Amino acid sequence: MGAIRSARQAQPVPARRCVAALAVLALSPLLSLAQSSRTPPPPQPPTDLDGGHVYTPPGPTKSVEIGNFYLKRGKFKAAVSRFQEAIETRSDYAPAYLGLGKAYEKMGMKQKALAAYQQYLDLLPSDKDAENAKDVHRAMDRLREGH
Numbered sequence: 001m002g003a004i005r006s007a008r009q010a011q012p013v014p015a016r017r018c019v020a021a022l023a024v025l026a027l028s029p030l031l032s033l034a035q036s037s038r039t040p041p042p043p044q045p046p047t048d049l050d051g052g053h054v055y056t057p058p059g060p061t062k063s064v065e066i067g068n069f070y071l072k073r074g075k076f077k078a079a080v081s082r083f084q085e086a087i088e089t090r091s092d093y094a095p096a097y098l099g100l101g102k103a104y105e106k107m108g109m110k111q112k113a114l115a116a117y118q119q120y121l122d123l124l125p126s127d128k129d130a131e132n133a134k135d136v137h138r139a140m141d142r143l144r145e146g147h
Contacts, residue, residue, distance in 0.1 A: 057085050057086075057088070057089050059089060060086040060087075060089045060090040060093040060095075060096060061086075061095075063082045063083070063085045063086035063089065063096070064082070064083065064086050064093070064095045064096050064099055066082045067079045067080075067081075067082030067083040067085075067086065067096075067099045067100075067103070068099055070082060071099060071102060071103055071106070074106075076103045076106050076107045077107075079099065079102075079103040080100060080103045080104065080107075082099075083096045083097075083099040083100040083103060084096075084100065086099075087100070092123055093123075094120050094123035094124055095120075097116045097117070097119040097120035097123065098116075098117070098120045098136065100112075100116040101113045101114075101116035101117040101120060101136070101139070102139075104116055105139060105143065110143045110146060113139070113143055114140060114143050114144070117136050117139060117140050117143075118140070120133070120136060121133060121136060
């Protein structure tokens with residue numbers, strides 16, 4: 001009998017709480033579905049007509065960064081490829097021409113190095129910047145004297 005008394009003495013749960021709890025339980029799958037529909041799906045990599053993935057360049061800044069990495073390691077063809085990739089992405093990106101000039105110079109391709117260095121100087125934002133590019137001017141003089 002003691003167990004019966006303790007059950008009777010327990011506070012009854014108000015009906016409103018029960019209804020609210022049941023409503024939350026019933027609606028929780030809908031709430032999670034609504035929240036997940038607000039979150040956009042992750043971007044899918046571009047594909048070609050056959051459904052194969054297509055390479056997308058990382059952008060000129062990153063391409064130049066990778067090109068400089070290759071340049072420092074003596075992998076000049078890989079560096080040229082990355083600098084050209086940066087130029088294809090953004091043809092007015094001066095640092096890509098600077099790196100391209102350095103790579104061509106290391107490969108002994110004097111005319112291409114001169115053209116890349118000249119393009120770099122032409123793209124600098126001001127004449128003062130172009131004048132201050134002493135290393136490039138020295139490299140160009142060195143290449144011209146080597147003719």
